[in-house]
Structures are given as C-alpha cells and as structure tokens.
Amino acid sequence: MAALTQPALMPVIPLAKGSVLFPGSVLRIPVPSSRGDIPAMLSNVYARASKGSTRVDQIPVVCAPLASEPEKHPELPDADIIKKENIYGYGVMSKITGIQGQNSGEFSLLVQGIGRVSVDKITQDDPFFEGRVRPLVDAIPLQDPSYEDLFAKLKHLSLELVSYLRVSAFLLSASSSSGLNPLLSRRLGMLVSNKTPAEGGVLADFMMNILDASYEDKLQVLAATDAQDRIQKVIALLERQINDMKGNIKITAVSSTSVVPVANRENSDKNKRGARKGPVSALNINSLLGGMGGKGDQSEPDDLEELSKKIESAKLPPEAAKVAEREMKRLKQMNTAQAEYQVIRSYLETLSEIPWSVTTDDPIGPGTLEAARKQLDDDHYGIEKVKKRLLSYLTIVRLMQSANEAVDAQIKQAEKETLEEKIRASGIKVQMLRGKRRTEKAPILILVGPPGVGKTSIARSIATALGRKFHRISLGGVRDEAEIRGHRRTYVAAMPGVIVQGLRKVGVANPVFLLDEIDKLGMANHNGDPSAAMLEVLDPEQNNAFTDHYVGVPIDLSKVLFIATANSLDTIPGPLLDRMETLEFSGYTTLEKRHIALRHLVPKQIRVNGLTEDQLMFNDEVVSKIIESYTRESGVRNLEREIGSVCRAKAVEFVEANDKGQPETYRPQLTLEDLEAILGIEKFEDEIAEKTTQPGIVTGLVAYSSGGNGGILFIEVLDMPGDGSVELTGNLGKVLMESVKVARSWVRNHAYELSLTQDPSENIMKNRSLHVHCPSGAIPKDGPSSGMAQAIALISLLSGRAVPPTMAMTGEFQLSGHVKRVGGIKEKLIGAYRAGVKTVLLPAQNEKDAREVPSEVREGLTIIYVSHIWDAIRQVWPDVQWPAETAFAGVQPRL
Template identity: 40%
Template sequence: MSLTRLPVLFLADLVVLPGMVVPIELDEAAQAAVDAATAGSASQLLVAPRLEDRYASYGVVATIDRVGKLAGGSPAAVLRAEKRARIGAGVTGPGAALWVEVEPVEETATDHARELAEDYKRLVIAVLQRREAWQVIDSVHRLTDPSAIADAAGYAPYLTDEQKRELLETPDIERRLETVIAWTRDHLAEAEIADQIGADVREGMEKSQREFLLRQQLAAIRKELGEGEAQQPGGADDYRGRVETADVPDHVRAALLREVDKLERSSDQSPETAWIRTWLDTVLDLPWAVRTTDSTDVAEARAVLDADHHGLEEVKERIVDYLAVRSRRAERGLEVVGGRGSGAVILLAGPPGVGKTSLGESVARALGREFVRVALGGVRDEAEIRGHRRTYVGALPGRIVRAVKEAGSMNPVVLLDEIDKVGADGHRGDPAAALLEVLDPAQNHTFRDHYLELDLDLSDVLFIATANVVEQIPSALLDRMELVALDGYTEDDKVAIARDFLLPRQLERAALAPDEVTITDAALHELAADHTREAGVRQLERLLAKALRKAATRLAVTDAETVAIDVPVLRELVGRPRFTPEAHERTAVPGVATGLAVTGLGGDVLFIEASAHEVTGAGSGGSGGLTLTGQLGEVMKESAQIALSFVRAHADDLGVDRSFFEKAIHVHVPAGAVPKDGPSAGVTMVTALTSLATGRPVRSEVGMTGEVTLNGRVLPIGGVKQKLLAAQRAGLTEVFLPQRNEPDLDDVPAEVLEAVTVHLVADVLDVVAGALAQPAVGEDQTVAAA
C-alpha cells in the first residue's frame, strides 16, 4: 500500500482506536496539527499515543469533524478515528506541525475471526446488561465487522491505557479478539465475585456491624487528623495478653480464650461486649493460684485464741485439733491443696454477744489465713449465693465468689454470719438449699457459680457459720456442719472478760489512761449481776463505756486526776440496777411456778401463773374449762392441756380436791407481747396447777424445765447449759431437769453446778413433791377448802 504524509498528534492521556469519536482539548502542538490537517482537502491527521520509553509504531488515521470551543472556552476539536496505520519516518511539511509517513493497515476477516467476534459481542452485551446500558447494547448488536467489534474495546472502562495500546499495536484481528475476550471474561468473573461478596455483606450486615464499620471509618479519620492515636486500654488484644500471662488452671484459661475470641468478633457498641469484659475482669481478678501458708504451730495457735477470748474451751479445742491433724498431714506429705473434703465447716451457735463473730477473726489469725465475713441475715434470693446468669442486666457473682475475691486467696476463713436468718422466697429460690453445695466437703471442690460457669474449688476454705437459734436452720443444711455451742458466760466469766478485754478497749476509745480510771471487781460483779441479764457481754460493754464517758466528764470539769469506780458510785454513773431477783416475790402465792426457757437471746426465767374462780351459773358437776393467755404457741397450748389432764387424772396422788376442776381455770405466761413457744414447759404447768389446787406455793429457790406426757413421764429438752446459766443469774439454787439430760451436765461450768443443785427426775410427781412447799402442821385439813 502506498505511503501517505500526515500531520501527527500525540496524546498522553488517551488511547484512540478505530471507530471511536473523541473530543480533545487543543494545546499549542495539537492546534498546529489540526491547523495543518484542515489546510488539506481531506482534513485528516494521525493520532497516536505518547509513550515514555519509545515512539509509538501504530496510530489511527482520524478525520476532523468539528473545531470549536469547550464549555469553559478552551479550543477543542472532535476527531473521528477511521483506520489503523503504521507510522513511518518523519518528513517535512507546512506549518508548525510534525509530519510522518503513514502506511494504512489492510485487515482481512476470516471465518474464525467472525466466530470470535460473535463470542466477544455476547461478552460485551453481558457486561452492558449488568450496567443496564440498553442503548449501547443496540449499537453493539448492529456491529458486524470483526475488526470494528474488536476495536470497540476502546470504550471499555475496565481496560487500562496499557491494554488499549496493546490492542492498537495488534493488527491481526483474530489475535486482537482473543485478547479482548480473555480480558472481558476476567472482568466478568471479578464482577460476579464482587457482586456475590456485596450481596453476602448486605445480607449479613446488621445494625451493630454497620456501626462497627462506621466507627472503623471514624477511627481512620481521627488517625488521619492525628486525634486519639493512643491505644485504648481494655481492647481484645489487651485481654488476650492478660489471659496468656495469667496463672489460672487450664480449664479456666480455655474458657477465657473463648470469651476473648467473642470479644474480638463483637462491636464495641454491642451489649454483649460489656458483659464479656465484666466477666473477663471478674474471672481474672480471682486468686486462682494464691494460697496462704497455714501456721502449723499448735501451741502458738492456742495462745492466740486464749489471748483473744476468755473461756470457750470447746471451740478452741476443735480449732487446735484441726490444726494438729493438718500439721501432721503436711509433715507426712499427705497435704493436697484443693483435695476433696480437705475443708471444714463449723457452726458456732449461741445467743448474741458471746463472741461468735470475733472468734472467727481469731481463728483466721491463729491459722495465718485471710478473713472475710459474709452477712447472710435477711438473704432471700438464691442468686445471692450462686450468682446471677450473666445475661441478666446487673448480673453479679454470688457472695461466696465475691468473698474469695475479697480475701485474695483460695483458702481463706469465711465467716457465714447469721446463717439461721436466711429466708426463702417462692419466686427467687431457696438460699439455704444453695448453701448445701457450698458447705458440703464432698461437693464444694467443684462449686459452680451461675455467673462464672466455671468449677471453683472451695474445699480448702475454712467455713465458720454463726447462728442464734439452731432450730431455725434447715435440717439438711445443719447436717453439713459441725455444731459447737457457745451457750453464754457465768458471772465470773463476765467479770474476767470485762477486766481483760472490754475495759482496755473502752479505755482506748474514751482516750483514758489505765491510771486515770480504775474500776473494782465488786463494781464489775454489780454490773454483771444487777445491771444486765444476758448470756453475752454486749450490754455489759455498753455500761462500761457509759461509766467511762461519765468518768472522762468528771476529769474534764473537776480538778480530780483520777476516778475510782466502785459499787457506791455506780448509780451515779450508770443509773440504778434494773434486774433484781424476783423469784421469791413471784412465787409467794400458790399457782406460780418458775420455769426455764431458751430464746434467741439465750437462757431466761419464765414464770407461769395459774388461777381459778367459780363459774357463775354453773350447775353441779359442770366444768369451767381452761383459758390460756400470754401469746402462746401451739406447742405450749398443748402442754397446758396435757398438764390439766394429768392433774385431773392424778388428783388423788397429788392431793387435789376434784371440785377444783369445776372452776374456770386460767393459765397465763406474763410478757404477753412476746411470743412464746417450745416443748419444755410441761412440768412447770403441772407444778403451777398443782400448787393452785393444793394451796401450797412453789419454793422460791426452785426452777424447772422439761416436757411431760399424759402418764407423767418427763421428756428431755435442749439448752440445758443456757437454762442453768439463766437459773444462776436469777438467783435460783435448785433446778429440776429430765433424767435423760444427765449427759448434758458435762458441758455446764463447774461453778454453775456448785451454785445450783440439779435434781434429775423421770416422773413429774417427783417434781411436784420436791418443788411445792411443805404444808404447815394442821393445814392438811384446810387444803381442799382453800
């Protein structure tokens, strides 16, 4: 083919293929080329890409359709590319344009080229259908020339300029079509994958995920602005590092890592994120691998207990025995930390003020362990013991787990205070039942808190429970504990405690030196005997504090340098005595008997009064019935009925005139505002009724306790030690006890047994015979009339 001379226009940012119509902005070189082309009759020029590494070998012969200006006023021209041409040598020509020799490329389409063109048309139409470019699809359908179909790729936005230059420099039609077909197929595959990913993302994206994406973008924006570049603490990476370095059991570490994985997959704004972080903090803060070393010096431990508490021999011996066995196991290599059943559960039962709580602190100090107190009084929710499910709002672990965390070790002394005050709620479970697993040495090595959902080993914890009334503890729970009774103190014990423990403490609180205020033992005896009537020493300490405050006032307002407190000055400091023996006064008339009872405050004296009067309008042989007052419980009401039935059945043996039962009989237990119940008032009621019927008063120095059957057998009762201590405080010198309670006398202090004569009886007739005053001479004939 012959060569043609044409001005050439090199474009740096555009590749023009045959068949394309493109506008170009005219700079100085482009204007020269356009001017040179329009000067000729054909208005043609050669358009070629500008290459950095070489001169282009192919270009496109283009015709200038129009010359004008763009919207901004810049000169421009519209070029219509017609055919591919090979660029030859440069030549000279008119004007400032560059001229080259041009050899047009002749193209011949084969049948294979036409097949490839149809394949490419289908691919191009598929791409255009994805973009919904329906008008362009019609134009593609009208194309029939394989070369024009291949060069239509010049409009494809997914091809780069390098790919378009490659097409321009490929004159072979089949090769050109094969190239664009491969590129278009790759593009369609990428587009389908992108669409699938986009559909999956849109399908699975929820509000939290969108927020996460927005926050990630916000974080990137802040990073670009230089804001908030410091790493935020508490991130997933921070928790993973803490878990990997924590000294925890393997099963705990596995659970922690599972939760860290969840944290890494969740959004910061998801509610689950806060739950996971709180749970991780709680578990990581537990002292999984921390255990204190027990003191194995048995003598030193006993010295610590003796220094902190007076008396309480039984509980001190129990703690010392526990230490001795533990020490021997450690010496022989038998000590297994966290072994099943290695813990101990002790129940300290007794009235308030006897030192149950402070004894727990002393035990911890003697063992060298951490001490923590768990108050159970009024707990009615099982979740307080086992914890809440952590999906609940405000969920927390139970009190046991919190106690271990507070102690900072896995073998503390945990004091379960007021375990008898634990309640039950039909809607919130039974906390006492939840304590069964905690206090059972065979189960608590795998205690599972609902919040943690991890096995927590409590077998090495020394649990000490306290209670005022053992009967209020569920039997299944009581069976898990070893009962140690603290029944109260004698008067001498109280004086010793006041002298050795209470007085130094109150002197310090009142900022008084021991040489500024002195108190005699006689004054302490007076306070313990006549100003208080309690099993413990709580009220006694209050009176001591009051006396020392008064003494401090005297030192402040007078010139005295010391104050001596003795019996004569007690009334000025603490007031008049509030408790004086009243048994003699109360039992001076027939029908009043002195009983002994146990309350939540310890042992106490209980007076039972009986009276009888004629029934107005009653016929001969009638019965006035029995009236009971004093807010008695069902058990005491039944005891009164049994007592009356026994006296009626054994009237001849008791010397009672049967006309007595025709009267209206009234049995009253004073202090009617205080509920009273219990199986130990039967013999007292029989004695009171017999005293009323015979006119013989009950001896004022006698007290009694025991339940009675219909045939007169005296049944055993509980609280012997507390009742005898109450008898001594009330000034009684003789007490009738059921014979079957004789083993309980071993727990009673020797000084109490010396002060109180104990009569063991099996038949209530023996009680009546020993308790009633003997009738005066000549009085036998008037008893019935009385």
C-alpha cells in the same frame, strides 16, 4: 430541674484526681468499692425523689474536682481517703442521667453539667459530702466590641482545631483507630459554627473537653467566673495546641482521594504522641454528641495484650483456659463500639482475677498448735469446745502436709530414673504416687448462739491463728439466688455471686470465709431459693467444682474454710444444716463476763474514750454490779455499752476538773455510788428474791427469753367457782396450752391420792374454773418443757401448800406421770443461776446434758433429777406424808 438562684445545701461528689466536669458536658464517674460516699448520696437522692414524687434527674448534685492529692489508705493501697480539705472551691451543678453497672460489682454514675457554682463550705463529710454552694451566672457583655472580637477568635480557633484533629487522625491510621471520623467531625464543626456570641462561655467550656490541657489549666478555667477571662484562657490553650499540631504534621499535597504527610524521622514519635491525643478527646466528644465514634484509641491493643498476660499468669485450669482463649479471640476480632465488647472484656478480667492456684502457705510447724491456742485464748475467754475443734483441724492439716511431703520426695526420686528400660515404668510409678497425695478438705462449721457471745469475732481470730486471709459475707436479708450463684452473662449488669467476689477480693484460694447470719437467709421466692443455692457451696463433697452462673466454669472451694454464724437453727433448712458441723455458743456466766470485761472491754473503752488506765480504774465489785444490775443478756454487747457510758462520764469529769484547775478533785477509782449517779437506778433486780411464798405459783425454766439467753418463767394458777373451764393468758402457744390440759387431767385423776378429796369418785374440777397465767404477756411463749411445773402449780393451789420461791423446774410431762427429757438444759441452768434460783428439778434423762454446764453454775445450784411426777412432789414438799405405795410412784430421785 429548677434553677438555683440562692445559696443552698447540696450533695457534693468529689471527682477522682485528674477529672474535671464542665457545664454542658457529660461525665462518667467510676465508683470503686472503696468509695462509700457516692452510694450513700444516691440513697439519699432516691429517698428524696420518692418522698417528693419527683424524678431523680430533677434533684441537683454538685460535682467538684480535687484541689490537692488525697491520702492513701494504709490498709488498702488502691483506696484514696478524700477529705473535705481536698475539695476544690468551684464545681458544677449537675443532674444524674444514669447508672451503669459493671461485672466487678462496681458501677459508674453518669452526670451532666448544668451550671457553674462556688463551693463556699463543706458542711458534712459522712456518710456523704454535702456543702453550701452559691450559683455563678455568666455576665455576657454583648455590646462590648472587645468581647465580640474575643468570641470571633474563639470560634475561629475552635474550628481550626477540629480540622487539625480530623487530618491528624486520618494521617496516622486512616481513621481505623481514631474516634474522630468524618461524620463526627462534621457534627462537631456544625456545633461550633452554630454558637452565637451569647453562648461564648458555653463554647469555651465545651472546648475544654477537646483540648489536651493539664489538670491545673482545667481548674483555672473552671474557677474563671467571668466569661471574658474564661474565653481568654481557652484561647491561649487553643493556640498552644494548634501550634504543637502544626509543628508535628506538614501537609504537602492534598487530592480528592489521599493526604500525603511529609515528616522528619526524628519527629515520627512526636507525631504518634500528638495524634494519640486526638482519639482521647474524640472519645469525650463522642459522649457529648451521641456516641458516634470509631473503634477506640491506640492503647486498646496494648490493653488486650496486658489482659492476655494476666490470664496467662492466673494459671487457669484446662476448662477455664479453653473458655478464656475462645473469648479472647472473639474480643480481638470485635469492634470496641459493640455493646458485647465490654461484656466479654469484663468477663475475662473476672477470670484473670479469680485465685485459681494462689494459696496462703499455712505456717504449720512444731510450735503452730501452741501459738494458735495462745492466739485463741488471748482473743476469747471460754468457748473451749470451739477452740478444741479448730486445734484438731490444724493438727489434721499438719499431718496431711507431712504425709504429702513424703509422697513428693518419692515422686522426685521416681522422676530421676532415666534408664531407657525404666522410663515407662517410672512414669506409671509417678502417676501412682501422685494419686496417693491427700487432698485437704476444710471443715464447714456453724457457730450457733445468742447475740453478743463472740461468734463473728472468733472467726476473725481463727483466720489470724491459721495465718490466712479473712473475708466476711453478710447473708442476712439476701433474697435473690443470683447473689449467691451470680447472674448469667446474658443479663444486663450481670456480675458474679458473693462467693466469687470474695475470692477476687482476698486473692487466694484458701481464705477463711465468714457466712454471717445464715439463719436469716431468704427462703424460696420468685427470685429463686438462696438457701438451696448455698447447698453446693457448703457441701464438702461437691464444692470442689462449684459453678457460678457468671463464670460458667467449675471453681474449687474445697480449700476455703467456711464458718457460718446463726442465732437459731430453727429457720435453717434441714438439707443445708446437714452439711455443716454445729458448734454451740451458750450465754456467758457472771464469772466469764467479769473476766471478759476486765481483760478486754474495760481497756478498750478506756482507750476509745481518750483516757488512760491510770485515769480510770475498774474493780471486780464495780464490774459485777454492772453485770448483775444493769445488763441481763447472754453476750456482752450491752455490758460494753454500759462500760462505755461510765468511761464517757468519767472523761467529762476529768476534763472539767482540769479546766477548773482542780485536778485533785477527780477520783480515778470507780465506786458503787458512782454507778448509780452515772447509769441511773438499777435496771434489773433479783427476780426470785422479790417473790413471796404463795400457793399456785411455780418457777419454770425457758431456754431462750427475749434477751436471747435462758431465763425463768413464772406460772400462776388461780381457781374460782365455775363449770370446770380453763382460761389461759400470757400469749401462750398451742404446745404449752396442751401441757396445761395434761396437768389438769393428771391432777383430777389422782386427786384422792394427793389428799385433795375424800371420795375417789369425786370430780375435783367439776364446780371450779381455773385461770393459768404466765407474766410478760407481750412475749410469745411455747414449748413442751413446762408440763411438770404446770402440774406442781395446780397441786400447790388445790392443796394450799406453797412451793419454795428459790426452786425451779423443767420437764416434759405425760399422762402417765413420767417426766421426759427436754432441750436447752445448759441455757436454762445458766438463766436460773443468773435469776437467783437455788434448787432445780430436772428430768433424769437430762443428767448428761447438765455436765456441759460451766462449773460456776453447777456449784451454785442444787440439781435434783426426777423421772416421775411423784419424785418431784416428794422433793417439793418433803415434810408431807404422801402415800407410801402408789401405782404411779417412780424411782428414788438422784442428787
């Protein structure tokens, strides 16, 4: 690591309250889950190391203590909010020497102090702290006699303190619980003895790790930039601690084998308290001198006793309790210096923190269903199918609780039977009644739909409506099976999987778990198959005994309400999808978007951007214009962004008008003219209105376009002299290419009936070549639903008859001419309505699918159902006299 000679910007790690790092010392910094700045800082350091081909320990960071108490987070009482004002003005430039993983999902950072710095200014506090620091170098006056006297006194007192620490540790427990054993004390004495006057400041800093000093004293020593001043402060602290130890321990006789203490009875408690300071300091020395210590401190038995109480209060099931009892016995017989000690202890803490029997009482009563319905309606507009399913679940839970209450009453009555001849019979009766209790099995739902339609937010509303705790687990990008099922305890830095960690976080056995982006879960690779690991989690018949590799005992997940989200079902393996109940989210219509915007998005963005509802007003016309001309999506994310842009622009206009003393010039009411000035020119126009009537062009429908919602697809056909070949462009898939070939064959076979040729034996395609193109060539297109549109486009080209531009069609086309059912009707019709289509031709078999389309879309479209291509031809060109009777004519179309 290069020496710092000039002021520079460096990452700053604020230490926990009460922790101070001195130059030359090693400090372990625990990183709880509430500290997001340290992982962000580490990410930055590793990125810099990889770019500059340097080691991580060569990139300096600054460890600075806190000068004031940090604020507590109101929602997370155990999490501190560290602000840049809390950071002390002095710190230590350090290097990262290692990272220690822990089983709880947290980790610790090992740093070694290099040199003292002054933290002049904190320039950044997000995502991690960064500040401008100035190096501080000790100026040692070696020729000054007074300095030599100070150094000699510091050295003498340091050696004296080491001697007293060794004696006090021996007196209390014959070094059985002290970290300062004879070998360690000798090494410490040699280290102090070898220091030279040029290392006076270094020795003073080193002794601060051994002294039992207050936090304020440590801060004063850290801020002492002059070596002499620092040595004087440390000498005063050494004298104070030595005098305290002299008063607490009196040695009357020393032999070659024993040391006999003489102490007053009233001082016995002081002796224990004074000697208890020694092991704590010894642990610090232990890390500095290489980890040669004893078994631990006096508080270790108390900690184990507390851990035993936690395990007992957790009410573990019999199998888990048996494992915990066995591991606790091993832990009590083990030396704390052993590596396996912390492994077992972390495992027992994990067992005690899993909510085996703690549940949230569902507030289900006579008014629960109505309250839940109101909660869902207030939070989300539409999505009636999802709300209906959740309310049915609430109803079932209520009925099961009523049935169980009746069974519990019968059990209590049976247990009261105390007559001698009835005892045996009543016991059997109680067992039979307990078998009648109904066990709740929460449903496992998967919400499927395009981005931005509210899949994630509805899960949080569900938890609120049920009165349960909520936890979100992001599965996007998970590639390791161990992240789901946990690591085995034999591995280094093993930890439970995300399911068990989520249970520990919420602290109850019946929360609502959101499994976000389950369709982006990794598939089988060298780290296992994460999707297969989810099978046991999401199987209602198996997850009552889910086994995490780390925990090793079954955990009941049947009470957890799992809600998964996905944009598409295509990438979800069949066995996993089969275990979930699918609820589909379709894109919002213009009416629904306008309602959502006026009720939720506009008030939110007005509030976020510092305005009030009196200072900015949206009307239906303005919101509709933003929806139709500036967004083209299935959800409302981009709509919220555009509304936010308008709010920010009006906020600037409002402030400028007030700063100029002309508040009357500001207009709170938005107009359509304001939108173009703020958002620019319209990004989207009516796709159909811009199309002119031309033979060979037909409008098809697609279920999902690039925006994640339904839309239209133009099919263009052009012919030219040639040899009968067909050229396909537009990034078409194999299935769509086959639809083109089917349509060409059918048209060529029926050219005479279509009046395209005068001779039934003539090959109309013989001397011409076709070019089929679908615009937007950068977007891949595939699927079996464009066959009918391909055939109509080819007939239109060869007959010279144009297809009405406001007519669109979809359907799977066969060589026999029959039009078969296709999927995605709801998305296709919503996309057609949004694009300006007036008439839609659908397969007759899709009539039932169109019933789920919002009424706004059904009323805005004329939907015609056809079962044969001849039905479609008659609907497209009703004025043409087609052959009255053909062998391929279908049934009459239904409107």
